[in-house]
Amino acid sequence: MRGVSKTALWVASMRAAEAARPDRICDDPLAAAFVAATDQEIPPAPPGAAEFMAVRTRFYDDFLLSSGASQVVVLAAGLDARAFRLPWPSGVRLFELDLPEILDFKETVVAAQGVTATCSRVIVRVDLRTDWASALSAAGFDRDAPTAWVAEGLLQYLSEPDIKRLLDTVRALSAPGSRFAFDHMDTSANDTEVVVDVLDRIRSMGAELELSADDPAGWLTAHGWTATTDRVPALAITYGRPLPGFMDPAAANATALYTAALRPQRSSML
Template identity: 75%
Template sequence: MQAVSKTALWVASMRAVEAARADRLHDDPLATAVVAAADSIPPAPPGAAEFMAIRTRFYDEFLAESVPQVVVLAAGLDARAFRLPWGGDVRLFELDLPELLELKEKLVAAEGLVPACERVVVPIDLREDWAAALAERGFDPAVPTAWIAEGLLQYLSEEDKKRLLDTVHAQSAPGSRFAFDHMDASADDRASVVDTLERIRSMGTDLVATVDDPAGWLTAHGWSVATDHVPALAVGYGRPLPDFMDPAAANATALCTSTLP
């Protein structure tokens, strides 16, 4: 299996852990099926599942304010098309590598999952012309869109990241919204973060980790941007982070929402 699929399996396994909790912040039937079908999944370091639960809930809440189109960039094994209460007029596009989406479709079929919106799968490498692939499948850049890039920017080179932001901006009508996360330079000095990053890199990924300021880029292009951090979000969700987690390390990840007026 491709290295990126290994990280997708890893994320799914942490979502399955959260789904099994009585006080869960999200449910995810696909994640449970992924774990059952996988031969082996690398164990997550302490605190990773707690972090993933907060990040997942953040994006779920972002998408609760619905717009006619939703684009999930690097969708992986994300199951939001099936588990969120969409309106029937929402069209959701999932973009990711063909081999990963092929695996996902097999799992979806085996579980009998039915999307709660119009779901459009777009097999594409995001380093290619994915805007053209979206257009071929019915995406309308004149319609307001909610974009999410969950755990994506850390895997892109600066050139690829700028190209992605350029494309999102060019394809966004007024009223569009964009949520993403990134790690600032302080993450490089936190032992717990470094351990997690090394585990991810051991799966064969080209993880960059920290990136230049994407919020600043969007602001310069007319977007309004708000930034949250995991510890404060965790308190707001009624799930304060465990004492063993390093608050400074958790704060190194910025979760951002932006709107194009």
């Protein structure tokens, strides 16, 4: 794997570190298996990054389990193992979208581990910068069913036009009652030491963070969603494990996690 796909291994290594903690706030038993299955060099995570990632992971876990949706779409699913590790209610159908190379690697490890999804899992090999809506529909996505959408760690890798296209597509495919969760880093953090360090490590893997847009909440409101915003440091306190004191509070607080609910009106797009 290369580029943004390789960063999925990096994130998996942080999830594996969290899973090994006795005070873990989320648990991904497949993360260590993904890391062990590759001979690629994975850069070490910056200090505090695993703790930060644990909070983000827990946020999405809670969002999905509380969404009440029987249809779930995980955009840029990477090596996320929620289809296997979360206690899904009966009848949930979960679509995982990502590049072919990362999903092929993921399927190899899942098969070797002999694990079974706790929901009905459908994988869709697609580049999210292309017409992924058609591929999702061809895989059996129901446009009339309320959907829980997740875009974890995705927008940061997209240009502003690509972000707009993705958000527009999610809106157009969402039936009334759908919910959407994603994270985004404010550009105010661009020059902080820790973010510069993270950007350098990501570039070493052949990928780039864009950090190009600052008002996703404004877009959501303008397009029929009602949105709430959470910040990682406050969530960490809520989960009973505040971020380490040595972390740069400005950088940690720059990442916003959005939860949005769609008002009962569908776009005519697509």
